[in-house]
Amino acid sequence: MSTDSLLVRKDDLSATRLRSGDDERLADGQVRVRIEQFALTSNNITYAAFGEAMSYWQFFPSGEEGWGIIPVWGFATVSHSLHPGVAVGERLYGYFPMASAAVLTPERLSPERFTDGAAHRSALPSVYNQYLRTRSDPLYTADTEPLQSLLRPLFLTSWLIDDFLDDNDFFGARPGVALLSSASSKTAYGTAFQLAQREGIEVVGLTSAANKAFCESLGCYHRVLAYEELDQVAADAPCVYVDFAGNGALRREIHTRFANLKHSASIGGTHVDQLAASGAGKNLPGPRATLFFAPAQVKKRSGDWGPQEFGQRMVRAWQAFVARVNEGPRPWLAVAQHRGTAAAQAAYAEVLAGRGDPRTGHVISMAR
Structure with a gap:
């Protein structure tokens, strides 16, 4: 099997190319996930624009000088597992590369989540390294996956x-x-x-x-x-x-x-x-x-309120917001689905240029 990725020039965000390569071999304790959908918004352009200053390029290194892979938020399913605590077929929400698949090294497992323990991510902000297990996620509902990818x-x-x-x-x-x-x-x-x-x-x-x-x-x-x-x-x-x-x-x-x-x-x-x-x-x-x-505010409030209260407040706010976004005959956001590598590249160019209807949210799958 192979993994498709969208690479972006770090010094010219309008320059992109598609790369396809053989899946890397898993080591003991690792899992491979099939990235089934992710959102593409101006937030991802921010990740690229501040890629060096805020270390966003470091999450998913391309291995090619001058080229980076932009992080995205979305959903994936475990396709292969060499970790006893993570089963094939498990669905995850989190931070993924703009690609069709990724390899994770689960650590600090709980029923609700785990952390990617890859060495190159150890010094990066922990909020981006956590993967939520949808079966125990209080914000998760299967029918709102696209909205979660876009808005969460x-x-x-x-x-x-x-x-x-x-x-x-x-x-x-x-x-x-x-x-x-x-x-x-x-x-x-x-x-x-x-x-x-x-x-x-x-x-x-x-x-x-x-x-x-x-x-x-x-x-x-x-x-x-x-x-x-x-x-x-x-x-x-x-x-x-x-x-x-x-x-x-x-x-x-x-x-x-x-x-x-x-x-x-x-x-x-x-x-x-x-x-x-x-x-x-x-x-x-x-x-x-x-x-x-x-x-930094997550860390402060988790300390002020405790992780449980932080989560409960977040869930209440999220539910109120999503209800408003979906309200009425003309909701705030309409989802546009894109499938395939060429469609991902075209959608990226559109979002980078700031074109299109602000009421449209782009959700992409590069998985074959």
Whole structure:
């Protein structure tokens, strides 16, 4: 058997190629999984854009200089096992390569999960190394697998952003305004869904003129403004900025305009061509732009609440969000299924370019 992978040039994310190679031989204690579906969103573009700085390329090394494999979230089934605690046929949710199969080394097994103990992943954030066993996963339902692939990792980030801001009392911007760029992105509107439940916070979505109507239709923003309408927010309003776009020019405009900007959080980079300009937030008026790192908030809250309470809060928030996403005759998200390597390559190009309907979510299978 062989494994198909999509490789991306680390220094030119638009350059891709497909690779097919024989399956690697399993060692004792390893399992091979067939990756049956994964989501492809702007979040994955962020993984690539910050691949070196945040070590995302290290999870699934390509073995080829200059080329990387982008991590994705999805579902897989164990096809071969040399581990006594993991059975062939078991279904898993987790972090996989953009490929048709992967080899894992299960360690620290529990009924709910295990960790990939591969040596090259040992120093990487543990939240990305855990694989959930769907038979014991409280968030899992078989009929919502595509939505879980698309929204679950993004919503976890959204939920943690909201919690982080509330945990810090919005850095003194409550009452005040939360400005969210790239408002049509799934992580942004998941954050807006949470923030809208907070007292004293006006949630303002910033987006392109083309996506304004879509963002307004969601109902989770108090106001939606096109980027050129930023002057409709009072310049002296206490505010926080949550940057999902990575657009350096917009970040500078916001830092310059708002004298009472209390916190500036950088989440992702959907505007890849602007990443060089975005930098790390140096030489800007107001607070330093700070990269939000979700695993750090997971660690803090797991300590504050305990792992069980953390999980219960997450489940309640997820269930409320998914119910809203699926609500009514026109849900927030429509799933587009893509099968095969060429389809995966084409979908990646579309997402990288920012083309397509924001109401569409891409779910891909490269497995034969």
